[in-house]
């Protein structure tokens with residue numbers, strides 16, 4: 132019997148498709164007084180409250196656990212398509228751009244993960260903070276140390292989360308104590324794939340840091356791992372910073388462009404996602420679309436590190452898969468609401484304002500699609516996994532004031548994006564159940 136049915140009431144918004152430029156109204160569903168019914172962790176119904184209630188067997192109605200979030204907004208769990216958990220300790224570090232920032236802040240922080248205890252404590256803290264921000268799935272960089280992936284996946288498994296993570300591969304142009312080799316990267320990644328890929332809700336992602344820190348031999352290994360396992364994921368970085376791009380052209384002469392380096396080593400395709408992609412040309416955009424390789428748009432990081440403005444409109448026009456990402460610790464917040472607001476700011480600089488529909492699509496179904504996880508998560512279609520976040524417009528006085536003057540749902544959503552943040556997250560549910568912070572991370576944050 133379905134004695135684990137979970138019935139949720141509130142204003143529900145989710146996407147069925149990309150709303151595109153036209154923001155076509157059949158790409159999303161909004162139920163002002165909505166119901167979400169979850170059984171055995173999966174969505175069984177999503178509709179108007181009265182409609183779901185009427186079709187509910189009496190037994191389910193009496194035994195279901197009910198959560199009443201009336202007046203609050205329920206969205207599918209938010210998806211952060213690119214984030215580095217070991218960099219929590221260097222968020223908000225002053226005065227450097229990408230390459231100096233890596234050398235001065237990031238590499239020393241990642242070196243501290245040689246201590247497995249640090250990896251364990253950071254994993255617990257990071258995941259509980261993600262949940263506090265309404266984010267339920269992320270594509271996560273660990274460090275070069277294989278145990279940094281074990282620690283992360285153990286913490287994610289304990290919380291029943293759908294997560295991607297991989298061991299960073301880097302065998303040159305980094306400190307000695309963070310360096311692997313093509314052979315060790317292959318052996319370590321294979322072991323981690325066998326241990327974790329497809330276990331519960333966890334999936335492995337092959338993680339060469341970026342072209343400058345891998346030899347051609349190691350990029351070859353990355354290509355073998357990515358193409359050698361079914362439904363494998365891959366994450367890296369692309370065209371973030373001008374000096375980085377120049378460096379790549381020196382290190383890999385004879386390639387048409389930066390993307391062509393990754394293309395040459397068989398690192399493009401469905402399941403692959405690259406952070407940034409700011410300074411792309413038309414040929415690179417076309418090739419990303421053709422291969423269905425995704426870009427993670429990381430606006431707070433791009434502004435904070437002075438990297439530049441991602442061309443969202445050009446990416447969209449080229450039909451590239453795009454997700455939204457915090458890129459902590461280059462990024463300045465784990466909040467996908469703040470990230471959407473930064474994405475809007477960047478789009479305004481280019482006179483192509485990002486609509487609230489498209490922003491919320493990118494943070495949910497679009498992100499799931501960019502990570503090739505849309506068969507599991509991203510919206511409330513029947514059979515999808517029941518991860519969701521609840522947002523309270525009344526948690527911030529300015530937001531409550533603005534929303535009380537809003538002319539419709541579109542204005543309310545846009546106000547939430549621009550004025551809201553993690554204070555608005557009233558609850559986060561995983562497979563229907565409320566997530567509660569673990570004792571470990573409560574100690575950490577005290």
Ligand code: GUN
Pocket residue numbers: 215229233237340341368371432458461
């Ligand atoms: N490029 C290579 N590594 C990194 C990293 O850790 N963060 C960012 N933002 N860019 C990178």
Ligand code: ZN
Pocket residue numbers: 213214215368406458461
């Ligand atoms: Zn990154």
